[in-house]
Amino acid sequence: MSQSFLDHVSSTLADIDQQGLTKPERIIVSRQGADIKVRRPDGRVTDAINFCANNYLGLAGDERIARAAQAATEQWGGGLSSVRFICGTQAIHKDLEQAIARYTGHEDSILFAACFDANGAVFEPLFGEEDAIISDSLNHASIIDGVRLCKAKRYRYANSDMNDLETQLKTARADKARHIIIVTDGVFSMDGYIAKLPEITALANKYDALVMVDDCHATGHIGAGGRGTAALHQVEGRIDILTGTFGKTLGGSMGGFIAARREVIALLRQRARPYLFSNALAPAICGASLEAIRIAQSEEGDKLRAQLQANTKRFREGMQAAGFEVLPGVSPIVPVMLGDARLAQQLAAQLLDAGIYVTGFSFPVVPRGLARIRTQLSAAHSFAHVDKAIAAFTQAYQQVKAA
Numbered sequence: 001m002s003q004s005f006l007d008h009v010s011s012t013l014a015d016i017d018q019q020g021l022t023k024p025e026r027i028i029v030s031r032q033g034a035d036i037k038v039r040r041p042d043g044r045v046t047d048a049i050n051f052c053a054n055n056y057l058g059l060a061g062d063e064r065i066a067r068a069a070q071a072a073t074e075q076w077g078g079g080l081s082s083v084r085f086i087c088g089t090q091a092i093h094k095d096l097e098q099a100i101a102r103y104t105g106h107e108d109s110i111l112f113a114a115c116f117d118a119n120g121a122v123f124e125p126l127f128g129e130e131d132a133i134i135s136d137s138l139n140h141a142s143i144i145d146g147v148r149l150c151k152a153k154r155y156r157y158a159n160s161d162m163n164d165l166e167t168q169l170k171t172a173r174a175d176k177a178r179h180i181i182i183v184t185d186g187v188f189s190m191d192g193y194i195a196k197l198p199e200i201t202a203l204a205n206k207y208d209a210l211v212m213v214d215d216c217h218a219t220g221h222i223g224a225g226g227r228g229t230a231a232l233h234q235v236e237g238r239i240d241i242l243t244g245t246f247g248k249t250l251g252g253s254m255g256g257f258i259a260a261r262r263e264v265i266a267l268l269r270q271r272a273r274p275y276l277f278s279n280a281l282a283p284a285i286c287g288a289s290l291e292a293i294r295i296a297q298s299e300e301g302d303k304l305r306a307q308l309q310a311n312t313k314r315f316r317e318g319m320q321a322a323g324f325e326v327l328p329g330v331s332p333i334v335p336v337m338l339g340d341a342r343l344a345q346q347l348a349a350q351l352l353d354a355g356i357y358v359t360g361f362s363f364p365v366v367p368r369g370l371a372r373i374r375t376q377l378s379a380a381h382s383f384a385h386v387d388k389a390i391a392a393f394t395q396a397y398q399q400v401k402a403a
């Protein structure tokens with residue numbers, strides 16, 4: 001490799017570091033869960049309470065999920081060594097597609113290696129240059145990339161700004177778009193805000209537009225039965241295309257899906273490139289995800305969601321009472337706003353010393369100057385966990401400010 005290229009890479013890394021934007025990866029040496037073990041840079045292992053996983057129902061380290069993955073591996077093997085259409089479809093893949101479609105209230109679904117792939121796959125086969133995609137400005141990176149891969153005209157509205165959305169709809173209609181689709185995250189992952197689906201679907205009706213929701217941070221724990229943001233806002237049946245993940249609430253392994261009408265899914269099976277040219281999901285992932293869907297739909301799921309809500313409320317109120325600025329809302333994503341990237345990093349490091357595992361978020365994951373510690377609650381947390389976190393935040397903040 002040429003020295004000039006390596007120098008270029010090294011100087012970019014140095015720039016990132018200088019701005020306090022390096023994202024270190026700490027190593028977990030236990031299962032995922034509320035109580036984890038974290039290996040420190042000096043090699044010591046610390047017990048910590050985890051407040052930064054997307055493990056909303058606490059299923060990621062659940063013994064039943066691990067066993068379901070094992071059982072599926074035992075029955076179906078390690079993997080398929082094939083894409084789906086050649087020789088990579090087993091009964092368990094069809095079972096998972098049907099289970100997630102039924103759970104989310106859609107006719108059919110199609111699996112991907114990740115929701116990143118699902119969002120990369122969904123636009124290009126369905127929308128051409130005659131069409132318009134109207135996307136929320138805070139949509140996930142994978143939606144932005146997916147839209148880029150497609151020839152449709154692009155329109156963007158300011159986050160959850162319904163006046164702006166209507167302006168964009170009018171513009172797209174004036175531009176003579178054939179089909180228009182409004183695309184939004186169900187829950188915006190960096191802020192925890194929930195999309196205004198009643199208004200979005202009403203505008204979609206008014207301007208004859210389709211609606212796509214990415215419910216990665218919702219499926220399994222938001223809304224009645226954990227059926228997502230459409231269930232929360234009682235607009236089930238009005239969402240035309242849903243994307244989601246098995247890598248968060250639904251077991252925490254990995255894998256994504258698109259759910260929609262039968263014909264839409266059929267076309268995606270023929271044309272979606274990340275589906276046609278990528279390996280089938282490992283049976284272990286299918287088994288784990290099926291078990292997670294079963295639990296999420298059960299009475300136990302209702303109990304877990306109630307616990308999650310109670311934990312979230314306690315944490316939000318406690319942090320505000322302690323003087324922290326948290327973004328408002330009801331989702332279990334509770335961003336603690338700090339502004340400065342270095343402050344967020346230092347506070348996260350100090351909190352680990354106090355046994356609270358959180359991560360500072362800075363540019364490019366969030367806008368410059370809006371660095372934060374994004375905390376996430378879990379049904380696996382107890383009130384004691386929550387209270388310990390609030391006390392630790394308070395003390396660590398004073399220590400970092402005094403230093």
Ligand SMILES: *Cc1c(COP(=O)(O)O)cnc(C)c1O
Binds near residue numbers: 115140185245
């Ligand atoms: C996490 C997330 C994704 C990516 O999901 P993966 O399955 O991890 O690739 C996509 N969209 C949103 C909104 C997410 O939060």
